[in-house]
Amino acid sequence: MMTNLFSVFDPSSMIFVSLNWISSLIVLMILTPMFWVTPNKFFLSTLKICKKLHDEFKMLLGPHSSVGSTIPFISLLMFILMNNFMGLFPYIFTASSHMVLTLTLSLPLWLSFMMYGWLNYTKHMFAHLVPQSTPNLLMPFMVLIESISNVIRPLTLAVRLMANMVAGHLLMTLLGNQTAAASNLILASLILTQILLLTLESAVAMIQSYVFAVLSTLYASEITPH
Template structure:
């Protein structure tokens, strides 16, 4: 039963090619506003969201961040959000529900932040391992705890996004499987519940993309702000 339930997240293959992974690149279609001669409502909404995110990420990164650093996190936000939304449509593969996709985003970011910090701001990175006003007897334990918390950051970032995507889709799949044996009265309730869950999942898709981008921005700000 559990194998059949989780099989909805399995990428199907045609001619030994997992073509549905190409859905992860669909975000490129919304990232080309220069090809529009006349701005439409979608483009205006896209530009307003881009400007809002740029101002917020720039504030989180701080004044010592490199110019244009927020553009990377804005692109990360839109990429994750588009993939989350695509998974809500029928017969479209949800790439963000797989650890392979989420870890491929979080791990390179974390490794690049750590390499940059330890090479350019070594003393600052050592100072982060021991919080201020820490008693001398607790310093070795705090170094161990802070090291573990830094090491597991890419894993928690990836698992958080994957788990939230899987949980909502599993619940919708479970309710959808009950429609075949349900009576008319129960069927109406199931459809209404599915609509509410779809609305909730739409909000979760946006929130999780925002959380993923904001946490990545905060991890970068810890390296650059000193």
Template sequence: MMTNLFSSFDPSTNFNLSLNWLSTFLGLLLIPSMFWLIPSRMNLLWIKIMMTLHNEFKTLINAPRIKGSTLIFVSLFAMIMFNNLLGLFPYIFTSTSHMVMTLTLAMPLWLSFMVYGWINNTIHMLAHLVPQGTPPVLMPFMVCIETISNVIRPGTLAVRLMANMMAGHLLMTLLGNTGAYLSMIMINLLIITQLLLLVLESAVAIIQSYVFAVLSTLYSSEVN
């Protein structure tokens, strides 16, 4: 019996050690091994996905003089996606359902973009605070609004990823806990519902990692 509704997201083990955070590094055991084997369909599919993302992020950044600038965003997508998908397996901790993990990814990225932009493109960053065509009377208000929207960006990135990953897992946990009190017919319906939710969560895991990477790319393009 769970004493807390969110106890399934508690990063602790039976030995009272936070070893569940090691699940974050399980993707490192899966990805590099493919590149040391004879090229297979899985390897070719992964390379195809990476090249597609590289071309898309290169278009979004729009800075051809910066070589390899898409590498960090492609790696970020792969890391978040593997963590999200691994969290769908039983007894594997979903690290991306915690603000500690998501804010650790979002805050350094946003901070580095801000420092780079204000040091190298100060006039460009100031021009971003007032949209084109704004009446002079509204300019002070627009500066305040744009500043606030800029400051909360890492928080929105972190909360979006965390909330989407936690919501689906929480719904599946709540439905699964009702199985002991249901009849055989309802249990069959529950299993079908859980399978459909698992498919939905798999899609959400990929989509949210893509959204996180794309928004990070767009934020970086604004400082160039």
């Protein structure tokens, strides 16, 4: 019996070891295209998606970005998308609905961007704190506002992904708890609503992984002068 609504997001499966976190890596066990003599359709479609993402991320990073700079962001998108979709299956733990995972992804990225930018492009990073055409009187306030918005970026990235995944799963849990005492008409309505919500959650899973990767790419593009 559930003690509260959020117990469905409890990562603990054992007293000493939380084996539910293995769900974030379960798809990697079946993604083995290198063992195929002839590439299958899934591998070819994934390759086309990766090429399209590469072109888009390359455009965001700028023409002077180094070779292979889009690979971390494509890998990040695929990893988050995999975890979001795995959470839609019954009895599979949604790792991306926890700050432990989302903050682990966003904080190291942000720290690496900041360290690289401030160590190599210090003047550009200082200039980035003051937008163009800012009046002299507002410059101190703009520096403070830009600094705060820059510092909270990893938190906003983590909370955005976590909150969107929790909201849909929580709504489906609320509707699922009403099926036991529902009449036939209400039960049919609940099942239809659950199907619609599942479709919406599939779209949210794709959109949130894309948003996370695109925002990370934009943050990376801001640290180098173009």
